[in-house]
Amino acid sequence: MPMTLDARVDLDRFWSTIEASAAVGKGRPGGLSRLTLGDDDRKMRDLFREWCVEAGLTIEVDAAGNIFGRRAGTDNSLPPILIGSHLDTQINGGRFDGIAGVLAGLEVVRCLNDLGHTTRRPIVVVDWTNEEGARFSPPMVASGCFVGKYDIDWVHDLISDDGARFGDELDRIGYKGDRPCKAGEIDAYFELHIEQGPILDAENREVGIVTGGYPVRGMRASFKGQTAHTGPTPMDLRRNALAAGARWLTAVDDIGWDFAVHDGKATAARLTAWPNKPGILSDTAEAVCDVRHPDPITTRAMTEKMRRALFESAARCGCEAVIEDEWEWGGDIFDHELIDGLRAQAVRMDFNWRDIQSQAGHDAYFLATHCPTAMIFTPCKDGITHNNHESCEPADFVAGLNILLHAVVARADR
Incomplete structure (x- = not known):
């Protein structure tokens, strides 16, 4: 039927x-x-x-x-x-x-x-x-x-x-x-x-037709330092991997604020360390960050700032840094014919719709x-x-x- x-x-x-x-x-x-x-x-x-x-x-x-x-x-x-x-x-x-x-x-x-x-x-x-x-x-x-x-x-x-x-x-x-x-x-x-996100709710729209995604670049990085006593170890001899990871995360967060006026975002998502205990400096750490922006060229620029901040943060703490994994997604990835089909159905059924990007x-x-x-x-x-x-x-x-x-x-x- x-x-x-x-x-x-x-x-x-x-x-x-x-x-x-x-x-x-x-x-x-x-x-x-x-x-x-x-x-x-x-x-x-x-x-x-x-x-x-x-x-x-x-x-x-x-x-x-x-x-x-x-x-x-x-x-x-x-x-x-x-x-x-x-x-x-x-x-x-x-x-x-x-x-x-x-x-x-x-x-x-x-x-x-x-x-x-x-x-x-x-x-x-x-x-x-x-x-x-x-x-x-x-x-x-x-x-x-x-x-x-x-x-x-x-x-x-x-x-x-x-x-x-x-x-x-x-x-x-x-x-x-x-x-x-x-x-x-x-x-x-x-x-x-x-x-x-708040756009559909704020505009009182019934539905959004997704035209693409914000270009996103992310990294997972590891830091190698050395354990030492937190009391007698001089600052210039410390190799605190936890501090190196923390510096990178705050630097990435600053990148987000630098580009926020045009809806750029940077996320300091995760930091783990070992031993991560009082009285001892951590000799390993791992952190995850990402950046995104509606413009792919700007996203690439933010990515290079994130990459540079990684090695600067490690050097500042006397540590080594390695990028363990990188990923990217987003952009103009969705099928235009399917998008047109969704729009046509929204119009035919008289729903209050708009085009929207995924973030x-x-x-x-x-x-x-x-x-x-x-x-x-x-x-x-x-x-x-x-x-x-x-x-x-x-x-x-x-x-x-x-x-x-x-x-x-x-x-x-x-």
């Missing part, structure tokens, strides 16, 4: 899945702390799989723990449409970040079941592992592996702060799948996500390197996110869900 233009999702059913998710892995009041590959992540994965099976989807899990729920099309030889995001959260996370995108994909296929409509191409709903990077660094690691950015053995060998190994935790919770973590041919990828990282960034990709943003109150006070109402998802439904079907039926 063909899907009519007035078809709409079941908002109450979608919201019921949001509420059920919010009961798994509770953190601070109102929020979640559902870290990747922990026991609560397993519980949520199990629940998601139950919902997928009830919706008639065929489940596959790959070697990185990514979950794929496949709805057959009338021509299963054609490349599928993927809809996805993530179910893991930050350590002080909200109820919607990533979660809304996975459950939006589930609602699309449930709606198609209600309508009795089988699309020409298969549709696959995806939960990507470790998007947040809150337990295993870097973020978006499993979607990156899926498109060939990372090797699966490297992913399995990642170690968390609690000493757990990624591959061992996959085994422990039963989610190291048999399917290779490797993308085949994909017709298109769609991701719905809360904005994680955060998403699995869609990696998928965009492999197949045509597009994102939809829905409003969140005051743009608060990565926080237990992250807040949305059911009405905030009406436009995004229905645009997603019709855009996916239009693409899948062509």
Whole structure:
């Protein structure tokens, strides 16, 4: 049966899945702390799989723990449409970040079941592992592996702060799948996500059509110094790796302020050190920083300042510095034809929409390197996110869900 233009999702059913998710892995009041590959992540994965099976989807899990729920099309030889995001959260996370995108994909296929409509191409709903990077660094690691950015053995060998190994935790919770973590041919990828910024809420917009992402450059660096007694050791003989890392972080924060007038941002995200105890100087440290700006040339300039500050900070403290990892994403990465299709659906259904850029990282960034990709943003109150006070109402998802439904079907039926 063909899907009519007035078809709409079941908002109450979608919201019921949001509420059920919010009961798994509770953190601070109102929020979640559902870290990747922990026991609560397993519980949520199990629940998601139950919902997928009830919706008639065929489940596959790959070697990185990514979950794929496949709805057959009338021509299963054609490349599928993927809809996805993530179910893991930050350590002080909200109820919607990533979660809304996975459950939006589930609602699309449930709606198609209600309508009795089988699309020409298969549709696959995806939960990507470790998007947040809150337990295993870097973020978006499993979607990156899926498109060939990372090797699966490297992913399995990642170690968390609690000493757990990624591959061992996959085994422990039963989610190291048999399917290779490797993308085949994909017709298109769609991701719905809360904005994680204040623009849509401030402008009272119902939905944002994502045109691209702020160019982002990040670094993880290590510092090597020497332990010594904090009392008698003269200042000119100290090699304090903790101080070197701290100097770099504050220097990067200053770079952000230097470019803030044009919406540049720099983040001093993380600092660890050993022994990190009173009475002794730390001989090793590791820090993570990133910079971003809407203009890619300016982002490159900020990156070079960040790089120079790294070695200056190390030298100031008599330490050695090594860049252990670098990454970049963002820019004009999303498919213009898909973007036009989302705009057309927003106009046809008379939603109050606007074009918008993403300022955060998403699995869609990696998928965009492999197949045509597009994102939809829905409003969140005051743009608060990565926080237990992250807040949305059911009405905030009406436009995004229905645009997603019709855009996916239009693409899948062509």
